Amino acid sequence: MTVKEVNPHFEDFLFDWNHKFYFLVGGYGSSKSYHVALKLIMKLLAEKRTALVVREVYDTHRDSIYSLLSEIIVDLGLEGKVKTGISPLQIRFPNGSKIIFKGMDKPAKLKSIHNVSIIWLEECSEVKYEGFKELIGRLRHPTLKLHMILSTNPVSTADWCYKYFFKDTKAKVHVLDDKELYQDRIKVVNDTYYHHSVADDNLFLPSSYIEQLEDLKQHDPDLYRVARKGRFGINGKLVLPQFEEWPHEAVMEAVQRIRNPIDRAGMDFGFEESYNALLRVTVDHTSKILYIHWEYYRNQMTDDRTAEDIAEFRGTGELIRADSAEPKTIQFFRQMGFNMRAAKKFAGSRLQYTKKVKRFKKIICSSNCPNTVDELKELTYAVDKAGEIIEDQFSIDPHIFSAIWYALDGYEVSDLNEVTP
Known part of the structure; x- marks a missing residue:
């Protein structure tokens, strides 16, 4: 049996399947994508399911999420049992589970997907809100519990994912104050599991990487907020700071x-x-x-x-x-x-x-x-x-x-x- 060491801040997330939505936001190098990929593999090994992994542009899958999943499969010693294919991109498990990959730049191909019980929306802030709603409609199965995992680096508070999962002033929606998440790191509100992470949560990162992120504080405050602190905010130069x-x-x-x-x-x-x-x-x-x-x-x-x-x-x-x-x-x-x-x-x-x-x-x-x-x-x-x-x-x-x-x-x-x- 393969023993896999993981970052402690992600242990609870890895084994929690009690909620419909999982929203992970964090800074650069926090290992959020790695642990989502590991969580997905473990679930599909344990249960026969079809999982859909989505990015805004389909062609970015091969060198990102597909590559990450493939590396973890090899690391776990599963390459003889779990089959990977590139035409089309697909990962198949011995129990009949499979992972399929789609892009929102080719929405017509989503219509042929059936019985998807897990969706991973990577870099969800790059996807339009209309695409997110379309994906919710594709998440259906007659018997299995449904889950959608959304992961992203933080962007502007004007982005749809902030307004949907946190606050939308115009629509008078207040689900969660993001400052509470930064403080508590993990929150559960209604049927959504929130997880916040930064580079310090990744014990496998070299200290030199964190030092590079710290250098941004003086040279690029906006990027420092995103990359180092993993926090939503205002991107760009304010017109009316007063x-x-x-x-x-x-x-x-x-x-x-x-x-x-x-x-x-x-x-x-x-x-x-x-x-x-x-x-x-x-x-x-x-x-x-x-x-x-x-x-x-x-x-x-x-x-x-x-x-x-x-x-x-x-x-x-x-x-x-x-x-x-x-x-x-x-x-x-x-x-x-x-x-x-x-x-x-x-x-x-x-x-x-x-x-x-x-x-x-x-x-x-x-x-x-x-x-x-x-x-x-x-x-x-x-x-x-x-x-x-x-x-x-x-x-x-x-x-x-x-x-x-x-x-x-x-x-x-x-x-x-x-x-x-």
Whole structure:
């Protein structure tokens, strides 16, 4: 009988099959993929099952997971019993179990798969959310307990896997605070087993490898967080590092204390993938603070339905400064009794508006505006091929940020040194 030494932090995970989902996140070199592969082999030796291993791109299997599984099979002395094949990639066990490999870049081939009771989704953050939902539908067997194992290095908190398994502010979903996982290392919530690991958990790593990871702390803080700490966070350069979220009552109390408040409303238009975003903001010009305290944020809405949703603006005289790219929409709202006009746009206006917002010492947002928090708290710049930031382009299409631009049309944040990105 072969005796296999494993890392102690993974012992509980290796033998736990009580849950449907297993979510493993960790830093570089933590050995999470190795222990998932070992767990899978042991299970398929013990029970006749079909396991599906998935990556976003099929062609990456051979030199990654297939190679890892093959090495473990040899290491366990099973190469005479467990058969590996490369055309197609497949691993077969003496009891009839098998491992098949697929890529989400060839989704049509998933339709021919039947009786899969275990799915391993490696580097799950590379797979789109639609692909994850498709795989859940492929996980079915008439009698066997079903399991899905997801492993990944941490990415942005804007990624679907963070929002699904931890927190999604916009959808008001809170499953687990990731900080609890970093502290406790292993957590079970509902039917999901969470596991966090870092390089220190891999007792077989040379100390020189960990030293290399430590060097990232000074040179690349984003990569250090991912590679060394194994933690989710914000990837890239923040556009608004001075952004804060406050309880709604605290925001309104602060607004009421402003001696000469400047109240504004701004709106960006959208429909299918884009959003109608309407904000109410208040400027404290003396303190150079921007308060955001009311939001409307919906898509797939016709203009007449939107007019019903924001009827509190109709006939009040409250001015809405809106996206000048939609003159017909603005005219419609004016005919419906809204005081709406186009904000100025000109060559370079995106950059100028962005710099204007960045000049505020603080941008404080009400907790009653979850979509604003979701967009602005982690809004980062887009980068070019050389990795340099592009000052007027962003990681997402920022409808709320655009609404702020329009709301501040004609206002200048004076007497402040410009904050460079």
